[in-house]
Amino acid sequence: MPEDREKLVTDALRAQATSSGAHPHVPARPVRPALGAGWVLLLAVLLGLAAGTVVAVITLR
Template sequence: MPDDQERLVADALRAQATSSGMHVVRSAPAAGEPARPPALAARWVLLLALLFGLAAGTVVAVVTLR
């Protein structure tokens, strides 16, 4: 019972914090549910950012050494 009340309060606070409708916040998983890993799309974005950063660094190094 206290877990339900805590989840209710947490959901209400999240709803109040995001009342503008611009942010979408998922509710916390239930006590027995495992946490989901980050979305696959987020991993691809991070990987592409890393690759573009390495490419930009390589271009700057080549231009500087000429």
């Protein structure tokens, strides 16, 4: 009986190691390209201007 289990495990491992990968992994969503450094800098400047405007309005009241 143990020889049958060993043969079953051996055959399963061999089949897994020699499989052709007929079902490749497909991601659920397409990968979006990353933002460029220019866009990040522009967003940082706009966010800084908005924050500065809010602080200026609060300070001048």
